[in-house]
Amino acid sequence: MLRFExxxxxxxxxxxxxxxxxxxxxxxxxxxPADFLTLYKPPENVTAILQNACYDCHSNNTVYPWxxxxxxxxxxxxxxxxxxxxxxxxxxxxxxxxxxxxxxxxSIANQVKDEEMPLTSYKWMHKKANLSKEEKALIIDWMQHxxxxxxxxx
Amino acid sequence: xxxxxICVVILxxxxxxxxxxxxxxxxxxxxxxxxxxxxxGNDLKSSASATIKPVSTFPQKEILxxxxxxxxxxxxxxxxxxxxxxxxxxxxxxxxxxxxLSQSQxxxxxxxxxxxxxxxxxxxxxxxxxxxxxxHFEMLSKDVNDLIKNFGNxxxxxxxxxxxxANDGKGAxxxxxxxxxxxPYMGKKMATCGSVKETFK
Numbered sequence: 219m220l221r222f223e224x225x226x227x228x229x230x231x232x233x234x235x236x237x238x239x240x241x242x243x244x245x246x247x248x249x250x251p252a253d254f255l256t257l258y259k260p261p262e263n264v265t266a267i268l269q270n271a272c273y274d275c276h277s278n279n280t281v282y283p284w285x286x287x288x289x290x291x292x293x294x295x296x297x298x299x300x301x302x303x304x305x306x307x308x309x310x311x312x313x314x315x316x317x318x319x320x321x322x323x324x325s326i327a328n329q330v331k332d333e334e335m336p337l338t339s340y341k342w343m344h345k346k347a348n349l350s351k352e353e354k355a356l357i358i359d360w361m362q363h364x365x366x367x368x369x370x371x372x
Numbered sequence: 373x374x375x376x377x378i379c380v381v382i383l384x385x386x387x388x389x390x391x392x393x394x395x396x397x398x399x400x401x402x403x404x405x406x407x408x409x410x411x412x413g414n415d416l417k418s419s420a421s422a423t424i425k426p427v428s429t430f431p432q433k434e435i436l437x438x439x440x441x442x443x444x445x446x447x448x449x450x451x452x453x454x455x456x457x458x459x460x461x462x463x464x465x466x467x468x469x470x471x472x473l474s475q476s477q478x479x480x481x482x483x484x485x486x487x488x489x490x491x492x493x494x495x496x497x498x499x500x501x502x503x504x505x506x507x508h509f510e511m512l513s514k515d516v517n518d519l520i521k522n523f524g525n526x527x528x529x530x531x532x533x534x535x536x537x538a539n540d541g542k543g544a545x546x547x548x549x550x551x552x553x554x555x556p557y558m559g560k561k562m563a564t565c566g567s568v569k570e571t572f573k
Contacts, residue, residue, distance in 0.1 A: 315482075315487070317515075318486055318487045321491070324510075325507070325508075328504075328507045332503065332504065
């Protein structure tokens with residue numbers, strides 16, 4: 219029994235120790251001119267969905283929930299955010315070439331249509347990211363139209 | 373208490389290991405630099421040969437081969453082979469020496485490269501997800517079409533085909549090396565949907 223207690227104590231100590239190792243916060247506080255919303259000025263309902271369901275992992279400004287300060291959750295979130303921004307960063311959308319912007323718009327529509335995004339684990343904790351059928355249709359439609367209008371411009 | 377001490381040491385060591393990995397890269401670079409200064413003769417030769425043949429260094433044929441292999445895999449509903457072809461395209465694109473291109477070619481390629489690489493990466497990383505691979509193939513086909521217009525057909529007759537039913541009824545193009553239609557979006561389900569829209573001779 220003594221041995222068992224020692225193991226528990228060790229785990230508790232490790233848990234406490236890792237609380238001191240926090241990843242850097244993803245909060246620039248700035249809105250760049252290259253931000254998707256500044257660039258394309260989507261209607262309010264589209265903007266709200268993007269901010270509530272996408273921007274936490276796909277922009278430079280995450281709205282952190284209370285449990286984000288508890289390890290190892292903070293590491294998991296940090297990983298999701300860095301991977302998310304690498305694929306698509308709404309804060310820096312204007313820096314993509316126009317060809318890439320069109321691809322990204324199409325991919326956003328595809329990912330929502332295929333139920334790949336938002337991530338299931340994210341939806342557990344963020345009710346607003348659990349998009350209704352209408353909200354999905356709105357996003358898919360708007361993204362595809364935007365992509366089509368940019369394609370014909372060139 | 374021993375166990376606690378061991379756990380703390382393991383934790384410390386694993387954290388230290390994360391940091392030390394990143395420091396090795398610069399060391400390798402300095403070794404290479406030294407090698408260059410030892411043999412200046414070789415250096416001159418390689419730069420001279422690079423200026424003689426600026427255009428032919430673009431691996432257009434290899435890119436097209438990778439793409440056509442991908443197209444045929446998708447037409448056969450073979451997701452795994454499509455992923456292999458996608459990865460092959462990624463490694464060919466990584467080899468492109470942009471400095472050997474003319475200025476106008478550099479401009480075209482700069483616009484294309486990140487986009488094409490990203491589509492090929494996604495196709496390579498998603499064996500088993502045919503739908504997802506086809507979504508990226510649709511966008512990659514546009515890139516390859518533009519590549520052909522700027523860098524030629526790599527010495528073989530190519531066709532641009534179009535199927536109005538693909539891409540959720542919005543229609544989609546692809547490039548093929550054979551005149552006969554083999555639809556990479558529909559696969560075996562509807563293999564002959566589409567028609568030739570353009571020929572690159």
